[in-house]
Structures are given as C-alpha cells and as structure tokens.
Amino acid sequence: MSDAEDRSDKRVFGKAIKRNEDIPLLTGSATYTDDVMLREMVHLAIRRSDHAHATIVDIDTSEAEAMDGVIAVYTGEDVVESGVPNTIPTAWMLPGLVTPQYRMLAVDKVRHEGDGIAAVVAETPEKARDALDAIEVTYEKLEHVTDPVDAVESDVPPVHDEAADNVAFDFELGEKDVVDEAFEAADHVVSVDLRQPRIIPNAMEPRAAVADWDRGTEELRIWMTSQNPHLHRMLLSAGTLGVPENKIQVIAPEVGGGFGSKIYHYPDEAVTAWCSMQLGRPVKWKASRMEAYVTDCHGRDHTTTAEIAVNDDGTVQGVRVETYAGLGAQLSQFATATPSYLYSTILSGEYAIPAIYCRVIGAFTNTTPVDAYRGAGRAEGIYVIERLMDVAARELDMDPAEFRRRNLIPADQFPYQTAAAVIYDSGEYERAMDTALEHIGYDDLRERQKALREEGRYLGIGVGNFVESAGLSPSGLAGDLGAQAGGWESSIVRFDSTGTVTVLVGTADQGQGHRTTFAQIAAEELGVDIDAVNVVEGDTDQIPQGMGTYGSRSASVGGGAIARGARDVREKAREIAAHQLEASVEDIGFDDGEFHVVGAPDRSMHIQAVAAQAYLGHNLPEEMDPGLESTNFYDPENFTFPFGTHVAVVEIDPETGAIDLERYVAVDDCGEIINPLIVEGQVHGGIAQGIGAALYEGAVYDDDGHLTTRRMDEYAVPHATYLPDFETENTVTPSPHNPIGVKGVGESATIAAAPTIVSAVVDALEPFGVTHLDMPITPERVWRAMGGGD
Amino acid sequence: MSKQEITLSVNGATHELHVEPRTLLVTALREELGYTGANVGCETARCGACTVRVNGDAIKSCMQFAVQLDGAEIETVEGLAEDGNLAPLQAQFQAHHGLQCGFCTPGMLMTADTYLKDAENPSREEIREAIEGNLCRCTGYHNIVDAIEATLTEGAPTNE
Numbered sequence A: 001m002s003d004a005e006d007r008s009d010k011r012v013f014g015k016a017i018k019r020n021e022d023i024p025l026l027t028g029s030a031t032y033t034d035d036v037m038l039r040e041m042v043h044l045a046i047r048r049s050d051h052a053h054a055t056i057v058d059i060d061t062s063e064a065e066a067m068d069g070v071i072a073v074y075t076g077e078d079v080v081e082s083g084v085p086n087t088i089p090t091a092w093m094l095p096g097l098v099t100p101q102y103r104m105l106a107v108d109k110v111r112h113e114g115d116g117i118a119a120v121v122a123e124t125p126e127k128a129r130d131a132l133d134a135i136e137v138t139y140e141k142l143e144h145v146t147d148p149v150d151a152v153e154s155d156v157p158p159v160h161d162e163a164a165d166n167v168a169f170d171f172e173l174g175e176k177d178v179v180d181e182a183f184e185a186a187d188h189v190v191s192v193d194l195r196q197p198r199i200i201p202n203a204m205e206p207r208a209a210v211a212d213w214d215r216g217t218e219e220l221r222i223w224m225t226s227q228n229p230h231l232h233r234m235l236l237s238a239g240t241l242g243v244p245e246n247k248i249q250v251i252a253p254e255v256g257g258g259f260g261s262k263i264y265h266y267p268d269e270a271v272t273a274w275c276s277m278q279l280g281r282p283v284k285w286k287a288s289r290m291e292a293y294v295t296d297c298h299g300r301d302h303t304t305t306a307e308i309a310v311n312d313d314g315t316v317q318g319v320r321v322e323t324y325a326g327l328g329a330q331l332s333q334f335a336t337a338t339p340s341y342l343y344s345t346i347l348s349g350e351y352a353i354p355a356i357y358c359r360v361i362g363a364f365t366n367t368t369p370v371d372a373y374r375g376a377g378r379a380e381g382i383y384v385i386e387r388l389m390d391v392a393a394r395e396l397d398m399d400p401a402e403f404r405r406r407n408l409i410p411a412d413q414f415p416y417q418t419a420a421a422v423i424y425d426s427g428e429y430e431r432a433m434d435t436a437l438e439h440i441g442y443d444d445l446r447e448r449q450k451a452l453r454e455e456g457r458y459l460g461i462g463v464g465n466f467v468e469s470a471g472l473s474p475s476g477l478a479g480d481l482g483a484q485a486g487g488w489e490s491s492i493v494r495f496d497s498t499g500t501v502t503v504l505v506g507t508a509d510q511g512q513g514h515r516t517t518f519a520q521i522a523a524e525e526l527g528v529d530i531d532a533v534n535v536v537e538g539d540t541d542q543i544p545q546g547m548g549t550y551g552s553r554s555a556s557v558g559g560g561a562i563a564r565g566a567r568d569v570r571e572k573a574r575e576i577a578a579h580q581l582e583a584s585v586e587d588i589g590f591d592d593g594e595f596h597v598v599g600a601p602d603r604s605m606h607i608q609a610v611a612a613q614a615y616l617g618h619n620l621p622e623e624m625d626p627g628l629e630s631t632n633f634y635d636p637e638n639f640t641f642p643f644g645t646h647v648a649v650v651e652i653d654p655e656t657g658a659i660d661l662e663r664y665v666a667v668d669d670c671g672e673i674i675n676p677l678i679v680e681g682q683v684h685g686g687i688a689q690g691i692g693a694a695l696y697e698g699a700v701y702d703d704d705g706h707l708t709t710r711r712m713d714e715y716a717v718p719h720a721t722y723l724p725d726f727e728t729e730n731t732v733t734p735s736p737h738n739p740i741g742v743k744g745v746g747e748s749a750t751i752a753a754a755p756t757i758v759s760a761v762v763d764a765l766e767p768f769g770v771t772h773l774d775m776p777i778t779p780e781r782v783w784r785a786m787g788g789g790d
Numbered sequence B: 001m002s003k004q005e006i007t008l009s010v011n012g013a014t015h016e017l018h019v020e021p022r023t024l025l026v027t028a029l030r031e032e033l034g035y036t037g038a039n040v041g042c043e044t045a046r047c048g049a050c051t052v053r054v055n056g057d058a059i060k061s062c063m064q065f066a067v068q069l070d071g072a073e074i075e076t077v078e079g080l081a082e083d084g085n086l087a088p089l090q091a092q093f094q095a096h097h098g099l100q101c102g103f104c105t106p107g108m109l110m111t112a113d114t115y116l117k118d119a120e121n122p123s124r125e126e127i128r129e130a131i132e133g134n135l136c137r138c139t140g141y142h143n144i145v146d147a148i149e150a151t152l153t154e155g156a157p158t159n160e
C-alpha cells in the first residue's frame, strides 16, 4: 500500500504552496536561452525552402558570402563533407518502418516548405538574416502532397524514394476477425468520419540555441530550449555530430513552454553546434515566429473512419478504427510511436469494450514533421472514442451521459485489462463523472435546453470522459514495442554538509513548477523545511542522467525517483542516528525531521544534524561510508492512468453560427496531488489548448503546399477574450504502483477538452440533425450545418 | 549603416547608446543595455511578450525603432519591484499562479500594470479585453485575470 494514501499528517505534500521559481520570472531576471550572451558570439540564420517539394539544382552562396558582416555560409554538402554522422534518428521502431536519412541540411531535395538548405553565420542576427535572401537557390519543382490520404492514394512523386507509396508504416492493434465478428453480432453499427487537423504548438518562446565549442578541449557546451537535455546530449552525440557524449554539456535554462515541441532533436540546433565547431566561436540561433510555424513539429493530422458496435441495451460491443496519420516530410523521434501505440492503446477510453481493432497508416507528406503535441496520441484516441460514444447514443436515442455511464469500467474491476493491450492501474470513473455532472447541474441543464429550444435558442451540453496513459514509460514494456530509449527517471537526493538538501533530477521544466513540486516531495520525505531544498534540473553536467519531461511523466516518474532517493537517504540517516544515540535501528522513530529513540523522546537527533555527522565521518557505524546522498533510477512498473470528466455548455447563435462558451467544468483525477495550485494551473492551460483545437486552431496548407497559417494573426492561438472562466474539481484515486500515488496531469485537460467542446456544439445542433462537425468548429461551419447558405 | 547616438531613460536610469537606425527598441533594451526581461515571441506585434512602457503607455517594443525614442522614459518589468519587494501585481501573480513558463509574464505585467492605473471596478470580461494583446499559451488566462482582479480589490496579497 502506498503511504501516499494517508495525507492527513503531511506537512508540505498536498499543500497549495506558492511557486519558488516565480520571483526571477516576475522580475525579469530569469535566463532563457536567448538571454545567454557570450563574448565573441556570432549569429546563425538558416535559409529555408520556399517550396513544398523540389530538387535542388544549384545553390550559389557567393553573393551572401561577400556581404558585410557575414562570416561563413554553409550548405548541406559542407555538412556531409565534414564527416559528421549527420543523422537525426527515429526513437521508436515499428515493424516494416521505412527510415530515410534525415539530415541536418537538405542536400538533394527539399521536402517541405521550411526545410533547411543553407546556414549563414554573421556578426549580428540582422546581418545573418539579410544574407539569406542573397543565397541563390535553383530549384526544379516537383509535385507535392500535404494530405495523408492523398499521399498514399495519389501518384505524385514520393517524398522519399525509399517509400514509393509514401507509407512509412502500416500498423495494426487487435485481431481484426474477432472484432469483425463482434460487429456482425451487434444490434447496431454506427460510423463517423473524423478529421483531426494539424495543431501548431506555439510555445511562446521560439526555439533557440547557443553553442560554444572549445577547440582546445574539444568540448561542446550548448544552451538550448529543451524538454529533455539528456536525450539531446545523446542524439547530438550519436546522431548528428559524433562528439563523444561525455564531451557534450546540454543546458536547458528557463524554457518558455514546450507542449511537446521542444522534445525533439531538430536540425537547427545541430547546425548551430556544427557552425560553432567550424568557427571555434560561440554561435546563437533563434527561430523567428514564422520559422517556428514551419519547423516546430506539428501535432495530430489524422483522418479517420471509426465504427462502433452497440446493442439495444446500450452496451458497446466493439470499436473498429482506420486512420491515416500524416507524419510530415521526415520522421521526428516519436512520430512513429505517437499515432501507433500512444493512440491505439487508449481507444477503450473509460469503457468496458470487449473488442477493439485499429489500423494506422503513417504517411509521409510534404509538410513540417509531425510529432507529439500535448495529449499526443491519447488526445486523438480519446477524441475518436468520445465522438463514437456520442453518435452511438444518438443512434440509440439515449442521453449521452447515461449511455456513457452504462459502459464505464466499474471501480471494482481494477487493475483492468483493456481490449487495447494495456492495463489501467486504478480508477473510479463514475465518481468523477457524478462530480462533474452534479457540479454543472446536468439534469437542470437538460430541462433548460428543452425550454430554450421551444424559443428557437440552441443550448448544447457536452460531456467528455477521458483516460490517459501517462507516466511514460516502463522501459521493458516500451522496449518490447519498439522504443529506442528507456522510460525511467533518475535523481540524486543529497544532504549538503550544512543540512540543506540538493535534489538533482533528469526531468526538465518548461513552466510546470518542478522546483516547487519536487521540493515538496523531498521536504516531506526528509522532514525538512521546503526552503531547505534546492531542486536542480536542465544541466547534463550537474545531473548525470535523465529522460526529460513529456508524456505527463515528471511528477510520477521524476517524483517517484526523488521520493525513493529521499527514502534511501532517510534510512541511511536513521542508521547513523541509531549509532550515535546508541540504540538499535528498529528503535528509532522519525517524526517531522527528528530521529528519536522510541520511548525516550529526549534522546533525539534532527536529520540535518545527522547530515553534518555523515560528512564529518568521525563517528559512523562500522563499515558505513561517509556522506549522505542517494542516486536512484526509478523505472515504473506500468503506465499511470489519470482520468476524469469534463462538461461544457455552449449556446449557438442561429443567425451567425457564433458559439458562446457559457461554462466549462473539469473534474480531473490525477491520483495524489502534490500541489493543488499547480495541478489547477496544468488543468487550466490544458483546457485552453483543447478549446483552442476544438474552436480556433488548425494549420492550413494551400494548393502550393505553403503553410498559410504562419503568423500569430493567421493561426488563432486563443487570446484571453476567447476563453471563459474554468471551474475545476478533483477526485483522488492514487496510482497503486507509484511510490507517491501520483498519476500526472500535464496533458489530461487538453485530451478532455477538445471532445467535450465538440460534443457540446453537436449537441446544440441536434435539432438540425447534425451528428458531427470537424475541428476547428468555426461559426461558418456551424452556420452551414444549420442550413445557412443552402 | 551608421550608428546614431540616443539617450534612453530606463527605469529612471539614463543610458546613452549608439544604435543603427533599424535597431528595435526591444533589441536595444536586451542586447545593448542588458534588460532581458522583455521577451521576443513574434517580432510582429502579435504576442505582447515584449511589452514595455514608453512615456506612460504600454507598447510593443518590437514595433518601435530605438532612434525614434531618443529621450523617452522607458519602464520595463525590471523596474516594477521596489527595494527587492515584489509589487502588489507581481505578488498577486505569484499568489494566484498567474504564470507558468513565465515567458509572457514581463509583457503581461507591463500591460496589466498600465491598465490598473486607470481601471475602476472592471468586470472580468473587461480585464480579459485589457490583456487581449498579450498571448499566454500556458495558463489559459483564468489565473491571470484572478491576479489582476485581486490587485484591484486587495492590493498586495493579504493571506501571507
């Protein structure tokens, strides 16, 4: 039993403590990558392809090289000639996967608008950018394709010769015959065609890097906007540059949001480092916002046909899904895992579904690479099952909430093996659903909806149930499925000799508040003041190993590693205390930082005094080494499965199709809560991104393969006026296998919000016979669905 | 390009600097003077991360050339705290968890601080309108609105 279940005696774990990282952020003293300015530093700008697909006939850099302030101009051929490995690898193999070489700069062809062609290094960023236009590129344009279905079905020249039909992989989960039989036996089969558009992550801080190569020691130091500095160290070493891993220091200072986009090893950061290696000078590169739009990995891009088999009694008998997933022009590290395993294994949602089959065709297209964006795979999968639950409820003429409730996995069935190959660790789905429905006043709303409809007003109530596979990931399981990296996290918990505590951990914050949350975990376990704990992240020279922050993993896997490390430290301290108090270890109690002899409370020693003794080393138990620290690698035994229910109320203006989002209620269960303030913040931000996807966002390519949503006024990142206030609650169902009962919350609300909003709008449009609308649901789409323009 | 000499007052301190005619105010502040609080999120006046106050008005410093502002009084996020103490607005942002990654925060604070100088009993909707030009991708704005509202109603946080 996890000791997390007993919360009453906790001092700091579970408390809404203000974040200790806020002061530098509020006062302007925080250091982001672009704030790093080194002596002799020069600036890199990258010439990018103007075309979606073209052969490079010639690149003439002579004019650019002659320009004022230009130090060097390099092309893809120069990188090849330098002999570096020059390969951005995929981090997840699938059977039959086609893996064309993904280079730092294009050599033969450009495959999407934004593909890097040449690098200019100059004295100032302005001069580097000026010189880009002076590079003459002669192209021979090729036909292109931006849609994943077209990519497979049309016969345009393939993105890569290795994949003549543009298919990178053809993935299956489940047994098709068994599922087909379930469909044949069922009373009803309902299907829906879904398009989940591309989302552009839009972290407010554009990607950037500052690389500093020391020619004497042949060591590379690189500051970069990274969600996982150790992964970047590994990929810079083994993938692109060939510099030994122990001669690379990756520093992720403050990082201004990521949402997935800063997980990946992109060409640009490697080129920055490579230029520094050529010149022996520090080089800075910073993406403009427009570059960010065409180079940051996009998310989603699914075209799906989904079917659900249901019986007259309202029970789901099976789910069958076929999806074309756009991968973009190159395979980013997790581009294969996201639409395959992360997607298909969550298709059971919160429901007991006996038969599930899913096929995913991953297609190369002439677009920016696609990879994990907040919710990654799970968001797409939950969207599919929740849309199916709505259309099936409509078919059976049942209330959508009641239909969902009837199919929930009961609380006494956990751990629950789904038909989609995963084991849900714990859940009380009905409790969260009841909490949400009661909070919003569901039954009254249905009454109000009925009354308003008679007046010609259209209220919609959307219900979204979700479950997420979080806490990525158990290494062995992920390895069996093709992962090329582990899923553990590593910590060092160290008492310093004066009694303060240093926690080093391999996760990497981009706004999630790790320095506070992790200090709470350590302070709780060690009985010290939270101010005595300093959490260090984001520097591979200080933190030996780590896997980073993505997949809602930091609190559960990073936090688990910290809790276990702190417990080891506490037990060593207990032995020292026993020795010095002349009692046996079993007789030493620990309370609020104090070790005491059971039954003799005045014989006690504070853990911080024990730490001083551990470093003095004068009087330790025989054969005990001095020092008081622990290195811990925590490899979770399973994923964690956060869940919950969101409910939205919208009203549609029948004249214009405008959607008024009246209320939004979120009930999340992320297991144990370390800091309610931070959990609420994660839920708020997640809802905002889910609403953004449902109503406003979505990348658009024109017929020439150009991204038309490439500025902040063309791609609708929600402004403050686009969003309502949020009403949030939590239920707490601890993860039984996590050392602190935590499940994680980073992605949950994004996963939940998009289907909830779509459900609400479609519900409002029931009188018009509308069963589904694709995202983003713009007023125009609503207006047309209501018959406008007919 | 020939450089011009200009004078800027930043948070009360006078600086003389030589800038090219095309140097943006945000570049002058960040690169020439070391005020790196204002961030560059878009360079096209769309995100608000670079917002500073010039002669009393909140403006996007990526949209002004430094040479146009010779002699101007500029206030940046670095000038909000007094004597090492957070200003009430900053303290409310912390108390209400109105920031996550913090990248939008300097600009958001300057917009909100300027707005607060004249705001009287605004509705939450009006507060949202006031910060409409400042994008935040992390918080969903709810807690930012809370923080601004609380600054108006109670000044610095009272629950310390």
Ligand code: FES
Binding pocket: B039, B040, B041, B042, B043, B044, B045, B046, B047, B048, B049, B050, B051, B060, B061, B062, B063
């Ligand atoms: S950088 Fe100035 S508004 Fe975005």
Ligand code: FES
Binding pocket: A204, A256, A257, A511, B098, B099, B100, B101, B102, B103, B104, B105, B135, B136, B137, B138, B139
């Ligand atoms: S806190 Fe990250 S953009 Fe606002």
